[in-house]
Amino acid sequence: MPKQPANPEPAHPDVDSMLSRKFGKEVANYFSGSPLNRLAFLRADNVFLSQALKHSSTSFLLCNELQPLVQANTPPGAGKLAYVKYEDIKPVIGENPYAQTEKEIIEAYNSDVYVPQMIFLGIDEKDKNGLEYQGKNKYMGAPYFAIDVTPRNSVKEACEKLIEAQKAKGLDFSKGRVMDVVAQDAAVYAEARQLLDWNVRNPFCASCGQPTMSVNAGFKRTCPPTDKSTKRISNALPSTTEQVVDQSARPPCVTRNGVSNLSFPRTDPTVIMAVVNSAGDKILLGRQRRWPPYWFSTLAGFAEPAESIEEAVRREVYEEAGVLLGRVVIHSTQPWPYPANLMIGAIGQAIPTGETIDLGNDPELDDARWFDFEEVRNALAVGTSGLGEDAPAGYKEGGLRLPPNTAIANQLMTAVVNGFASGESKI
Template sequence: MSILPVAKLPELPPDNSMLYRKFGREVANYFSGSPLNRVSFLRTDHKFLGAAFTHPSARFLLVDNLAPLVHDTKPPRLAWSTRAEIAPVIASNPFEKTEEEVIRSYNSDLEPQPIVLFLGLDEKDTFSSAVGVETRQTETESAFSFNSFSGSPYFAIDVTPRGNGAIAAKARALVKASTAKGLLFYGNARSMNLSAPEAAVYGQARGLFDWNARNPFCAGCGQPTLSVNAGMKRTCPPTDLAGVESNGVPKDRRPCETRKGVSNLSFPRTDPTVIMATVSADGTKVLLGRSKRFPKHWYSTLAGFLEPGESVEEAVRREVWEESGVTVGRVVIHSSQPWPFPANLMIGAVGQALPGKGEDIFLGHDPELEDAKWFTMDEVRRALQYETAGIGDPVREGYKEGDLRLPPATAIANQLISSVVEGFHELTQSKI
């Protein structure tokens, strides 16, 4: 039975700081650890964006219905396109105008252009050295630089065909041409088999494209919005050129609260979620649960959304009690994981149950879990060694029916479970 290779996690370099000496290496989870410098403060600089977009070393990730273009390999590799290859869809520089000029020229009658995201600068040629992708066209080609920043510019383009206009037709043709080269749009990104650097970059692109697609209308007034700021902002234009003759005066749109002062209605949202490994009061067992959608014998850590006016620690205690009936005392933050499905930040924690009745399991509060159990450290340790896989992955050869199955190493749940098996709760308690 074929099992896809397990992707490696990002690894942050050690340092000699006091924090590193006391707490060790920082945990970095899958979908984090992007090698690109986002230089986010330059997304409003159209001169920077325009120069980066038109530079020969610029590379573009095509995304169709949130699926990235990849090489058909095992594991898959992101396929980066050149500006010449994307020219049929985006022939001109989309960043020629300032944000203010783009807003003033808004015309709701025109077919919208594909959204172009600026992902960042690859300052160390990470992708070319890591996966064999050439970021420069010739040996003599100069690197891109702007002020004190340099590196190959990386973008993502949403080529999802929408509607029946000319631009949609060009997008369909580009999608067809890309797959004709033997490439494919990878629709199973949740299997988490991309390399860690590529997963982080794709996660950034996926989250932003999904947010843009979900917010075509203003939450304040219901009128159509416009993507600006290299895909990182949607604005509600005050005027519209629809139906206006050439060189005519734009028509005023209805008033909108988002145009007054500072408003977060037009910026990407991230939904915080707590996910936690819960250990018994004596530290010898781990609480794991399973939902109805899990494969047989597959268990994981508990998780849930953070509510307004609630701290991370409070959310951990509430979610564990609501889902399993177990009462948690002390909570310690472990690590976090961006989860672009569609826009979650998984805040990983370790909690310890209170002794006695605090460890009693009761599933009558919240029907989310089908089952919850306390597993010994030895049971969990063995499963970590032999029985980890994604939800849709087949069991490994030699699997014994009934044995515990756990999420793969690329899931933060696995990292939390591994941490308590290795004594994270003992170390943190001794430092309090």
């Protein structure tokens, strides 16, 4: 079985505090732990973005069909993203897409012109040779951007040349889900993928149906009031001697009223939970029919509107397995960029009269069982793997199989069987 990447270090693990003494170190899951300061308040600052774009320390992550450029011949579990420089991407993006202010860019909007999607990801403040920028405060670090180089529209040829140039260097774009790069790179890619994906999925306004445009360095989309396209049919009224109508004006749109003239990236809250029985010595796990034999995991599902996380945990466990939960606590969270989930990891305990498993409500699970902690501990040691991977050395056929350490389900099970819920540490 390929070696799994290590999870990121928790924030400030060596700093003593009241909360760390009470609850232990924070748990950081794969796809979290980004090394970048996102500097969200500078995303509309075109002066900063223009300087960041061309600085010698700046790195650009290329994504083709949302798959990132990666280094070749890295050891299992130690994959690395590969980056390019401004001169490499200049033929795709042009001289400087941030030359104008955001207001000026919106006023000049032309839906005929294809603009490759680019995202400002943040700066790596550890790089002391990075950009120095004086805004309201002084900021210093190496800027990072992500750019969609999927060959399409007017930049198709330029993107194809850029892609071939990277392959000539021995680089390539990752295949399938990116779960084998080191933790910090995984976090950078998660941000890039989720923002690129959201932008490509939202080319039109949900209210008026007109094309939208990306602003705020890729973190917002707006429905411009005008469009200089020569192909569109104007909805403006005919001109009169009393009134000259702007033929580039678009139909009225409710998104331009009040303060809601923007569309923001989507994040879907998803609950995933390790369920403990009332006696505190068994854990509830389920499996879907498509999974490999003996492969189980924790239960999970989407949180619904007007529902607390605790309520979502109790509802999902009841719907999928018929088990009734009492107390629910939050353990940790995991960004999951396929396409836009935030996995909210919880631990819940069944009430004494609600432990009977019933799969008759929801057909999602093929099986669900209560497993002794000791059996789960053994499976965490010798039975973890990704869904498409072979079991590791030491696994005996017929034994319990579980998700790898890069999955938050693994972290939840590990926490429970090692004493997180009881407070009696087994490690």
